[in-house]
Amino acid sequence: DVVMTQSPLSLPVTLGQPASISCRSSQSLVYSNGNTYLYWFQQRPGQSPRRLIYKVSNRDSGVPDRFSGSGSGTDFTLRISRVEAEDVGVYYCMQGTHWPPTFGGGTKVEIK
Amino acid sequence: QLQLQESGPGLVKPSETLSLTCSVSGGSISSSSYYWGWIRQPPGKGLEFIGAISYSGNTFYNPSLKSRVTISVDTSKNQFSLRLSSVTDADTAVYYCARRAGSSWADFDYWGQGSLVTVSS
Numbered sequence: 001d002v003v004m005t006q007s008p009l010s011l012p013v014t015l016g017q018p019a020s021i022s023c024r025s026s027q028s029l030v031y032s033n034g035n036t037y038l039y040w041f042q043q044r045p046g047q048s049p050r051r052l053i054y055k056v057s058n059r060d061s062g063v064p065d066r067f068s069g070s071g072s073g074t075d076f077t078l079r080i081s082r083v084e085a086e087d088v089g090v091y092y093c094m095q096g097t098h099w100p101p102t103f104g105g106g107t108k109v110e111i112k
Numbered sequence: 113q114l115q116l117q118e119s120g121p122g123l124v125k126p127s128e129t130l131s132l133t134c135s136v137s138g139g140s141i142s143s144s145s146y147y148w149g150w151i152r153q154p155p156g157k158g159l160e161f162i163g164a165i166s167y168s169g170n171t172f173y174n175p176s177l178k179s180r181v182t183i184s185v186d187t188s189k190n191q192f193s194l195r196l197s198s199v200t201d202a203d204t205a206v207y208y209c210a211r212r213a214g215s216s217w218a219d220f221d222y223w224g225q226g227s228l229v230t231v232s233s
Contacts, residue, residue: 001176035215035216037216037217037218037219038218039216039218039219039220041159041220047225048208048223048224048225048226049159049208049220049223050223051219051220051221054214054219055216060221092158092159094159094218095218096216096217096218096219097216099217100161100174100175100176100217101161101216101217101218102161103158103159103160103161104158105158106158106159
């Protein structure tokens, strides 16, 4: 299985400051059709995961533009330009290029 | 607005079979555009893909669980179901049902609220 490694495990951030989460895969996530199937999910406390970003850098409808995704190959990043209180939660990357789909271990974003 | 809702027993004995149903509302499960999946999360831990099914009954299982998993669909009830046999305490988790859109097995755009299943005697 493709191993997805996220860092850091925990990310204390001051309100209004930027945050960055890294996700690295054990194999390239570029599919044979040229697409890269790397997704980001947010899980707020006590809630179900919510898709934020699809195919590396596309924001879902309703996702604030302070969230952005980037990367290629095996190295990906989720950035929050200015952290707000509602951003607290655990963020997961997930790959859908290789079978079976696999998740990263999660990064917990908390307010300092 | 599409909604998914898991239901089933919250407590299962070791070696028995876990059974959950996901009811879909606000949209039809009988669409060739989507697959319907199950994902689980042990308490305090990360997420694991279990498997998925198409409306026509094509199934796709995570190899790590394949020998114990059965996913089925009932289009007349707009529901799909998960059965996991020979459970142990390692199967204690919140089980989510979700819709897979697009062309990728990570493309889960709608999720249920989750159902906690505890394996204990």
